[in-house]
Amino acid sequence: MRPHVVAQLAVSLDGVTSGFDVDLARFYALASLWQEDVTLIDAGTILAQENAVLAAPRRGPRAEGPLLAVVDERARVRSWDSLRELGYWSGVLALYADQTPERPPDATTRELITGYDQVDLVEVFDVLGRRGVQTVRVDSHAVLRTCLGLDLIDELALLVHPVLLGGEPWYDVHRLNLRHAGTEVFKDGVVWIRYCVAT
Template identity: 35%
Template sequence: MLLRVILHSAVSLDGRIDGFPVDLQQYYELANTWKEDATLAGSDTFLKAASEAPPEDESAFLPPRADPNDRRPILALPDSRGRIRTWHYLRSLPYWRGFLALCSRSTPEEHLSYLKERHIDIIIAGEDHVNLRAALLELYSRYGIKVVRVDAGGTLNGLLLSQVLVSELSVLVYPCLAGASQECGKGGSGIFVAPGQLAAPKSEGESEAIPLKFMAAEKLIGEVIWLRSEVKSREDF
């Protein structure tokens, strides 16, 4: 196995990933379990936070300072359409040591130039959309990334799961019911939004559910249940 991909999420008892309060300190303390080399996050999360970003100044164009002793992870964002324009703000946050845009061959040249001018590393994988498998392999071969933690919504989670790229599923189940959402099944409020049939063809009568193997369960402060499962169908890559 070249690298491990861990999907870490907090959900309500009815499977929502929003609409209820989450203990973020607990969430990120547990996320530190894996000592990730890279955080793979969904671009929608950072688009929603764009209003918090201050205007760019000259520091946005300065190259990052390399520190071989910095053990913080790299932040990788899939952004084939070139929508993320707040890299200067992300660089000011203390959580990551480096930043990487995952793009495709359809990403506008203007946006690629924007990234290069700001010293944001780029991986180009895929034609219209980011080829996640190819991008993960590039993370391993170019940067030596061996552990990736996914911090995303249902769409990116679903793409990774359906392409059999996830090694482990870590779920914090909160003792509440968040209720149905108009967005459920349309892209974001469930832990896993299936983008179609799974990568492997199914024989007639066979379930398309993703099989999991139990690893551990633990009751935490706040009546939260921490479930960890191995994704049985995951192929080595």
């Protein structure tokens, strides 16, 4: 059975995902409520933070933490050891496709290969489910868009910030069938809205 897949986004009132300050401590404290078994992210998100990852203290894998799975079709991520040692995750898993470039012969990162030139997320979730994974939390806009297009998201939380930016909205919400699951309002005007996504 495929895992329960959840995602959380920080957005403006008009659905933009950047250009405003986000309280990251609150964002990740709320995200931790799902107690995911796997955190799913894309290589672009890792590469955007690579310098910080490489400079961060290495506390070692957190045995009770989730597994970090990274969609990396072009094998661009090189900081696997640093990611593994950050102290947030129990380990790392590289998600590759058949046409992903060859990795160094001494690479020790666990791999899951699905799809031809792109990672097949449907198969990824099937494999994870067979391995006992119950909850996956998507922590990347690019992966979230793909998952929504494939009807793979079960639960969506929006951390809505009281700003209007006039940029590109994160998704065509008219295509989503959402059922309200809860709302919480914070003192600074940020609203946390949770939805179940009906297919």
